Amino acid sequence: MTIIRNAIAAVASVTVALGAANAGNYGADKKDIVDTAVEAGQFETLATALTAAGLVETLKGDGPFTVFAPTDAAFAALPAGTVDTLLMPENKDQLTAILTYHVVPGKVKAADVVNLESATTVNGADISISVDNGTVMINDATVTTADVKASNGVIHVIDKVIMPPSN
Incomplete structure (x- = not known):
C-alpha cells in the first residue's frame, strides 16, 4: 500500500482527472486525456499506474488517442496484490503492456x-468489440460511459481492467 500511496501523491501533482462517471463530459473538452481523467475522481489507480509506467507525458501529447479507462473499482476487482505488484519498478514492462x-x-x-x-491497440494486440442489446463490450469489459x-482524444469508461493476450 505504501507504493500506491506514494504513487498517488506523485500523480496528485500531475492530476489525471475524469470526474464522476455520471458527470457527462466532465468539462474536459479543453483538457488532455490525463487531466480529464484525474479530475473525474474515479481513476486514481489508473493515474498512479500511468505515472509508474512513464506514460503520462505520452497521453498528454497531441494524439489523438482513444482510451478505454478502467475505474478504481475495476482495478480493485483484480486479485489481491495485483496492483501493488504491477506498480513495482521491476514490473514496469508488464504494466506498460497492460496500460497500452x-x-x-x-x-x-x-x-x-x-x-x-x-x-489494434498501442500495445500492438487487438481488442474485441461487440454490442449486445445496446451495451458495448471491449473484450469482457462493459463501456459504462x-x-x-x-x-x-476521447475516453470510454470501462468496468474491468482488460489484459493483453500472453505471448
Whole structure:
C-alpha cells in the first residue's frame, strides 16, 4: 500500500482527472486525456499506474488517442496484490503492456465503436468489440460511459481492467 500511496501523491501533482462517471463530459473538452481523467475522481489507480509506467507525458501529447479507462473499482476487482505488484519498478514492462492495451490510436467515438469488431491497440494486440442489446463490450469489459471528450482524444469508461493476450 505504501507504493500506491506514494504513487498517488506523485500523480496528485500531475492530476489525471475524469470526474464522476455520471458527470457527462466532465468539462474536459479543453483538457488532455490525463487531466480529464484525474479530475473525474474515479481513476486514481489508473493515474498512479500511468505515472509508474512513464506514460503520462505520452497521453498528454497531441494524439489523438482513444482510451478505454478502467475505474478504481475495476482495478480493485483484480486479485489481491495485483496492483501493488504491477506498480513495482521491476514490473514496469508488464504494466506498460497492460496500460497500452487500453489505448487505441486515433479518436474512436461511440458511433464508430459500434461498427467495429476489433481494434489494434498501442500495445500492438487487438481488442474485441461487440454490442449486445445496446451495451458495448471491449473484450469482457462493459463501456459504462462513452465519449468523454478531451483535447487530444476521447475516453470510454470501462468496468474491468482488460489484459493483453500472453505471448
